[in-house]
Structure formats: C-alpha cells, structure tokens
Amino acid sequence: MARDSRADILEDDLFPKQRVHIHRVHAQQAHDGTIHFNTNRGFFGINQQKPIELHQGRLWHFSEEEKNHLLLATGAFTVALGLMRVGGIFGIDDYPNIGIWISLLLLSMPVMLIAVGPAFLLHEIGHKVVAKHYGCWAEFRSDPKGLKFGVSLAAILGIVFMAPGAVMVAGIVTKRQNGHIALAGPVVNLLLFIIGIPLGGLLLGLTGTQTATTGEYIGANGIYFAGMIYDLVLFWISANLILATFNMLPFGPLDGAKIRDWNEGVWFGFFVFFLGLSFLMITGKWSAMSLVVQIANLL
16 A cells, blocks of 8 residues: 555644634535635635645654654653652662662663663654554654653652653544554564563673672662663563553553454454563563573573
8 A cells, every 4th residue: 555645744733732723725526526625825815726735754754843742751751760760759768868869860760761761662653653654644742741640650659650642643544554553552562572682681691790680770889880781671671561561451542442443353362462471471480581691691
C-alpha cells in the first residue's frame, strides 16, 4: 500500500491550545460527481482555490511542538524514576545524611534516563512511524496532569505510576491498520528487550561489572560506576518488558484494547508471551540478567 502524502501536510499541532479562526468551507459537486472545496479566505468573501501545501518531510519528521512535549515528558519521567531509586522524600531517613540522598538521586537520574528513556520514547515513536506510514497525522503530546501526578507519587511514596502522554493520531484507518499502529509500540519494546541481553552482556563483560550490586552508586572512594553500569542494563531489560506487558492489557486507551479489537488471536499470543515472561522473571524461575551475566563471563 502506497503511503498517503497527506501525512506530510504542514501542521505542527492538529490540536492547538488557543482558539483559532476556522474559515468557512463550501463544497460543490460537479456533473461528473467530483466534489470541489472552496474556502473563504480572501477579501470581501472571494473564494480562493488553493492547493494544499506539502513539505518534503519523511516518516521521522518531528515538529517543534512535538519535540517540546517529548522533552517535557522525558524530563518528568527521569525525575520520577530517580525519586523511585531513593525511596522518595520519605526515604531520606534510610541514608546517613541528606547529602548522600541528594547525591544518589542525582546519580540515579542519568542512569534511568539512559536505561528507561529509550523504552518510553521509542515505544511512542513506533506508534508514530506506523501511523504516518498509513497516511495519518501523528505526533506525541504530553499529559501535564499525568506528569504532575507521576512525579508527586514518586516523591511521596517512591513509586512510579505515570501516564506521561501518548501519540495523537488523526486520520482514517481500517481496524487492521489501527491494530498495526497499536502493536508497533510493544513490538519495539520486545526488540529492545531482546537486543538488551547480548549488548548488556557485552557491556558488563568489557567493563568487568557483572558482579556489581544494584543500587550501589557511592562507595568509600567516591562514585561507584560499576553499580550504575549494572543498573543501566538491569533497568533497560526490565523497563521494556514491563512497558510491553502493561500496554498489552485490553483496557481503556491501552494498546491491548486496540489490538484485541483488530485480532483477538494476535492480541492473545502477544499478551500471554509478555505475561508469561514477566511471571518467570518475577518468580525467579528464569532471569534475563542471569543470561546477561553468563554472556559477560564469556568475555
């Protein structure tokens, strides 16, 4: 199927925050059945027929508005994850002093940004690229209320439960195409999960950090980089599996509901796979990190 060029219409924000003037549109049908649209945009109500302007953008086009929303959501997500690693503000008592707590918070945020950021960002970009492939307008928009709630919850309870935003899609698609758009996000997470095992093993092996302890970023001699590298791999693998499993739930606006609406068999297969893998890791019957360490020990 050829990609619809209308996906490249110059429009940074299909859902503007401020009210804009909507021009009246008139439709006229010719004798051959063709419908012509005329827009009142000239002086004295003179109709101006002007072709739609298209840019030469590609599937990876990001507007300035979208970039700002992605940065905002990523920043808030990073802060929330950093607060989770130190147990929130009520976790200060678990450390010798507030200076250690702050230091660990500041060290945790870049680790979480590198480890978890791609799981979130590339998941959303997966939705965007497939939607644009099918001729839709698709851009990420953050949810300010969801970001504030997520950061506040992490600060108070040290728990991360956040709805940072989603890719807004506008266009006409079939049920099958809508299922493909929804499935793109979890598939991206699955690929990142799989890739993370050998690459994580390579990273731990080359740096000699396969025996490091998670959460230990500060040692007697200063910053303990081994613990940071180990956590980077651990959270890369865990975040992608958790995000994929959660989004496959067939409820509300989650991807699972759209995939199930398209094809119950496809949804069930992916859902059982992600859920089963998560169950094995939670119960300790199988660990992706143990496989990572085995690969690291070969180097």
